[in-house]
Structures are given as structure tokens and as C-alpha cells.
Amino acid sequence: MSDFLRGLAEARRAGRPVGITSVCSAHPLVLEATLSLAQREGGPVLIEATCNQVNQFGGYTGKTPAEFAGDVLALADASGVAASSVILGGDHLGPNPWRREPASEAMAKADVMVAAYVKAGFTKIHLDASMACADDPSTLDDMIVAQRAARLAKVAEQAARDVGTKPVYVLGTEVPVPGGADHALDVVEPTGAEAAKATIATHREIFIKAGLSEAFDRCIAFVVQPGVEFGNENVVGYRPQLASELTGVLDHEAGLVFEAHSTDYQSERALTELVRDGFPILKVGPGLTFALREGLFALDLIATELDPDYARNLAVTMERLMLQHPGDWAGHYHGSDEDIRLQLRYSYSDRIRYYWGYPEAVRAVQRLTDTLHGRQIPQTLASQFLGRIADRVGSADSVSKIARMFVGDVLETYGRACRQAG
Structure with a gap:
């Protein structure tokens, strides 16, 4: 399936652009929705893990690359999706998880992580060594970034030889703030054309000098800023005219x-234009877990209406968890107590996604499931709380199935954009 990724540039040049959705989430319901759609529509499915999410120490999911890969492939098998149709990607692989350590130590750990990803069967590898480490200057120049990326590529190539694969690479570093900006935005300037040219040229030069010309030939994309972003409360949409010089590169x-990062919450038209203009790899993460949260919270309200003793248990539990463990949102949410309360539940940045794995959250979702099990949701409540999917909900549909419908709607939008750009 890596051949599909390598064909994206040729498809664009032939005037028949196609795209692929890059699903960046480890939540089982998001992955199940992704694979269910892949089973219905066919074609490749691209699922990616980030360096903070999954690494040799477990990341915030507690999963190593091999464990994450095993989970995804098991879900694929259960969904009737062939393993050969699943592309596993590693995102932002580099020293970022250890950037508070000296560069020598952080890069040594990044070496181990990259090898672990490749040996676990990840064949789309985004190498990102742009983050300054503890003993680095605050900003790294292109040369240092490229040299570190080449070092990681050499590790990846050796691991690939060990397992008999040939990964494709994504390089480049100018990306939106991970997880969205923490303030309102009006316009985001795309990467300048000259800056993109310089980044590509520097990486090509460094890779060739390092004896990695074959690896560079398998580089399919560079990450640049197309001019899209989302904050806690607003979304900056893609404006093709602002990115025309960049796409001309x-x-x-x-x-x-x-490769376009942070495409979450873009309109279908904007996503289609991104694919048409040369950004056929559309990465989405928080937008999917935001939709998942919408579905679960809608069912939370329905459960409260059907059982007065239930009392919005899920929403209350999640807010309490986030207040007890503020580390994953405190630097992202700002304002008055009321502002923060709303952001905890409803921010586009969706920092709540870091909390679904807590035991208390798992129990709260189970209580929601138990409360609604065997109950028929009246059409009037479905109409009130389930919005766009109300007419599709059957009397026997489970909490997980309804939540997956919310995620599936977002994925279907991406799928249409990827197919209709040409």
C-alpha cells in the first residue's frame, strides 16, 4: 500500500489528484469507525501514531509501536479489513518526547524509537528533528534539523533491512501547533515558497552526503504550513490564493x-481544495475525538432524561478528572473560570481526548452504556440531542455504535474530499 502513497505526486501532475485521510488517534472507537468505513469503501486506510502517543516507553497511551500495530491490525481483522490494506504511519518521530534532555541523550532515544516503529511494521515515517533540546539554541537552523533527520533515516533504513521493508518518508518541520493553537486566530500565513524550496534542498543535500540518496528517493512529502489552523474556539479555513506560490513549488x-497537518474542522470544500492543490495527505486527530465526545455527551444527556438518577454522570466525571489532573490542558486553556469550564468540555483543541483512558472515565462510559442498554431512545429525544444522525439511529443501536456514527460522519467528509478533488 506504500505504492499508493508514492503515486500521489504522479496523480497530481497527471491532473487527477487523489488524497488519503491520515487518522491520528489511538481511541478504539475512532479506530473502529475508521476501519468500518474502510471495509465499506475499500482502498487503503492510513492510521498514524505520534512520538508522544506511542514510543518504546509506552507514551501517553501506554503502547509501544509493536503493541499499537498489533491493536490496529486486530481491529482491522475484526472489521474485515485485510492487513495489506492498512498503512501504519509514525508521526513527528524525533527527540520531541525528550526535548528537556541534552540533544545527545534525546537523539539516542529517538534512534531507538524510530527503529522500533519500523520493525513493528510502520511504513510511512515522518522524521521531525526540529525541536530544540535542553542544550540547543532556542531555534534550530535547517542544516541541523536535516542532519538529525538523516541520522534517524539511517537508523530507519537499517531497521527496514532487518525486516525486509522499504519505508516511505515525510520530512519537513513547519507545522501548526500540535493539537491546535491556544488563542483566537484570524489568518495563518502559509510557508513561503522560498523557505519550502530551501528546506527541500537542504534535506536532499544532507541525505545524499550521508549516503541516503535511495532513502531520499522514497521521500513522498514535506510538511509545510498551508494556512490552516484551529484554536480553542475558532477555525482558520484554507485559502487557496494565499498558498498559490507555495503549491507552485x-x-x-x-x-x-x-502533507497538511491540523486539517481538523475544515469544510469539505476546503479539504477538496487542499487535495487538489498538492496537499493530498490530510491529517486529522482532535476533530475525530471531538466528534466522539459530541456523540458520548449527547447520549449522556439522553441518559439523564431517561433516568433522573443518572445526572450527566459522564460529563461530570470527565470535568472532575480534568480538574484533578490538569497537566494535559493547563497550558492550553485560558480565561475566566467560566471560559475554562467551557473549554474543558467543548474546546476544538479537545484536550479531553487525553483522559478517556483513565479508569474513572472508562467506568463512566460503561455506566452510560449500562444505563441505555435495553432502552429504546424515543425519536423525540434522538431529534433533540443526536442532531445530524438522529434519523439513522435504530432502537437496538448501542452507545458505541452511535458514538462511531458521529466519528464516521467526519471521516466520510474527508473521504469525499479525497476522491472528488480531480
Whole structure:
């Protein structure tokens, strides 16, 4: 399936652009929705893990690359999706999880992580060494970033030889703030064309000098800023005219496309235009768990209406958890107590996604499931709380199935954009 990714640039140059959704989430219900859609529609499915989410120490999911890969492939099998249709990607692989350590130590750990990803069967590898470590200057120049990326590529190539694969690479570093900005935004400037050219040229030069010309030939994309972003309360939509000089760079790079990060909450039209213009890899993460939370909270309200003793148990539990453990949101949410209360539940940045794995959260979702089990949701309540999917909900549908419908709606939007750009 890596051949599909390598064909994205050729498809664009032939005037028949196609895209692929890059699902960046470890939540089982999001993955189940992703694979269910893949089973219905066919074609490749791309699922990615980030360096903070999954690494040799477990990351915030507690999963190593091999464990994450095993989970995804088991879900694929249960969904009737062939393993050969699943592309596993590693996102932002580099020293970021250990950036508070000296560069020598952080990069040594990044070496181990990259090898673990490749040996676990990840074949799309985004190498990102742009983060300054404890003994680095605050900003790293292109040369240092490229040298560190080449070092990681050499590790990846050796691991690939050990397991008999040939991974494709994504390089480049100018990306939106991970998880969204923490303030309102009006316009986000795309990467300048000259800056993109310089980044590509520097990486090409460094890779060739390091004896990695074959690896660079398998580089399919560079990460740049297309001018999209989301904050806690607003979304900056894609504006093709602002990115025209940037996308023109691809006219002189026959084998490359750009990868678009933080495409969450973009309109279908904007997603289609991104694919058309040369950003056929559309990464989405918080937008999917935001939809999941919408579905679960809607069912939480329905359970409260059907059982007065239930009293919005899920929403109350999640807010309490986040207040007890503020580390994953405190630097992202700002304002008055009321502002923060709303952001805890409803922010586009969706920092709540870090809390679904807590035992208290798991128990709260189970209580919601138990409360609604065997109950028929009246159509009037479905109409009130389930919005766009109300007419599709059957009397026997489970909490998990209804929540997956919310996620599936978002994924279907991406799927249409990826198919109709040409």
C-alpha cells in the first residue's frame, strides 16, 4: 500500500489528484469507525501514531509501536479489513518526547524509537528533528534539523533491512501547533515558497552526503504550513490564493507532495481544495475525538432524561478528572473560570481526548452504556440531542455504535474530499 502513497505526486501532475485521510488517534472507537468505513469503501486506510502517543516507553497511551500495530491490525481483522490494506504511519518521530534532555541523550532515544516503529511494521515515517533540546539554541537552523533527520533515516533504513521493508518518508518541520493553537486566530500565513524550496534542498543535500540518496528517493512529502489552523474556539479555513506560490513549488519537484497537518474542522470544500492543490495527505486527530465526545455527551444527556438518577454522570466525571489532573490542558486553556469550564468540555483543541483512558472515565462510559442498554431512545429525544444522525439511529443501536456514527460522519467528509478533488 506504500505504492499508493508514492503515486500521489504522479496523480497530481497527471491532473487527477487523489488524497488519503491520515487518522491520528489511538481511541478504539475512532479506530473502529475508521476501519468500518474502510471495509465499506475499500482502498487503503492510513492510521498514524505520534512520538508522544506511542514510543518504546509506552507514551501517553501506554503502547509501544509493536503493541499499537498489533491493536490496529486486530481491529482491522475484526472489521474485515485485510492487513495489506492498512498503512501504519509514525508521526513527528524525533527527540520531541525528550526535548528537556541534552540533544545527545534525546537523539539516542529517538534512534531507538524510530527503529522500533519500523520493525513493528510502520511504513510511512515522518522524521521531525526540529525541536530544540535542553542544550540547543532556542531555534534550530535547517542544516541541523536535516542532519538529525538523516541520522534517524539511517537508523530507519537499517531497521527496514532487518525486516525486509522499504519505508516511505515525510520530512519537513513547519507545522501548526500540535493539537491546535491556544488563542483566537484570524489568518495563518502559509510557508513561503522560498523557505519550502530551501528546506527541500537542504534535506536532499544532507541525505545524499550521508549516503541516503535511495532513502531520499522514497521521500513522498514535506510538511509545510498551508494556512490552516484551529484554536480553542475558532477555525482558520484554507485559502487557496494565499498558498498559490507555495503549491507552485511542487511543479518543480516531480516526486513530492505536501502533507497538511491540523486539517481538523475544515469544510469539505476546503479539504477538496487542499487535495487538489498538492496537499493530498490530510491529517486529522482532535476533530475525530471531538466528534466522539459530541456523540458520548449527547447520549449522556439522553441518559439523564431517561433516568433522573443518572445526572450527566459522564460529563461530570470527565470535568472532575480534568480538574484533578490538569497537566494535559493547563497550558492550553485560558480565561475566566467560566471560559475554562467551557473549554474543558467543548474546546476544538479537545484536550479531553487525553483522559478517556483513565479508569474513572472508562467506568463512566460503561455506566452510560449500562444505563441505555435495553432502552429504546424515543425519536423525540434522538431529534433533540443526536442532531445530524438522529434519523439513522435504530432502537437496538448501542452507545458505541452511535458514538462511531458521529466519528464516521467526519471521516466520510474527508473521504469525499479525497476522491472528488480531480
